[in-house]
Amino acid sequence: MHYLLSLFLLLLVGCVPPPEAPAEVNDLVSWLYSHHRDEDPAAMAAGIDRLDEWLEGHLEEVLEEDWQVTPLSEETVDAVDAVNRTTEDMVALAVFTESNHNLDDAAYAMIGAEIDAVFPDGYSEYLREWGSDPDCFLSKECERAEAYENYTASFPFNLYTTSELQNEYMWVQGSRRRAMVQRNWLLTPPETNSPLLEVDEMFHLNLFIESDRGFVRLQSAWMIVTQDAVNATTAIRMVGDNYRDGSETLDEWLDGQQR
Numbered sequence: 001m002h003y004l005l006s007l008f009l010l011l012l013v014g015c016v017p018p019p020e021a022p023a024e025v026n027d028l029v030s031w032l033y034s035h036h037r038d039e040d041p042a043a044m045a046a047g048i049d050r051l052d053e054w055l056e057g058h059l060e061e062v063l064e065e066d067w068q069v070t071p072l073s074e075e076t077v078d079a080v081d082a083v084n085r086t087t088e089d090m091v092a093l094a095v096f097t098e099s100n101h102n103l104d105d106a107a108y109a110m111i112g113a114e115i116d117a118v119f120p121d122g123y124s125e126y127l128r129e130w131g132s133d134p135d136c137f138l139s140k141e142c143e144r145a146e147a148y149e150n151y152t153a154s155f156p157f158n159l160y161t162t163s164e165l166q167n168e169y170m171w172v173q174g175s176r177r178r179a180m181v182q183r184n185w186l187l188t189p190p191e192t193n194s195p196l197l198e199v200d201e202m203f204h205l206n207l208f209i210e211s212d213r214g215f216v217r218l219q220s221a222w223m224i225v226t227q228d229a230v231n232a233t234t235a236i237r238m239v240g241d242n243y244r245d246g247s248e249t250l251d252e253w254l255d256g257q258q259r
Helices: 002-014 025-034 042-062 074-079 103-112 134-138 232-257
Strands: 091-099 125-130 144-155 159-173 178-186 201-211 214-224
Touching: 025 042, 025 074, 025 091, 025 201, 025 214, 042 091, 042 159, 042 178, 042 201, 042 214, 091 232, 103 134, 103 178, 103 201, 103 214, 103 232, 134 144, 214 232
Parallel strands: none
Antiparallel strands: 091 214, 125 144, 144 159, 159 178, 178 201, 201 214
């Protein structure tokens, strides 16, 4: 009797359908950030399948504009680490770009290369400390990797901001497409010498998914800005512009590696 009951329970567990990812892209982007750390990759795989399906009908459209996305939940921001965080007044957007380079080369640029060499104008100082083996991740022997970043970005008029972030990377295999998904978050508000650059909270998603022509890159930011020098809407649009510039810089670096 106990054997039959155990067998029934095993069959029942085996019949549990995979999680259903949101159909709307504004919800899907937040879903991908929220499920990134799940031990079971089924939710992320479902999300990649949904994104692949959505991009088939909307790719040209999404390349032309920024997309508003759903704010992260309180549960999600509290789960990234031991800090008590908030989602109050959070603004968010997503930017899609396309490249004719392949996914593995993009992953190498983000993980195997020195970031300040790939994006030479992005940082005046840069430090990355790996909490796992990046080579194991790039070889795909490891499905995940993590790293701590500390960098200073300089701007005109001697303005600067110094930020500390925690990064998590994972490979996701969908039904048709493979993806490399990175997420990170500010550990503390950045140090800066200008109120124009003050940010209370910031979370990023940096996703590369295979396409027929190379890869599509999805970058998303969730921000909380409470200072008065720049309103939150303007600040998040500036991030979107920076995302597009960064994708152009990445393509230029990848072009150079092929010479």
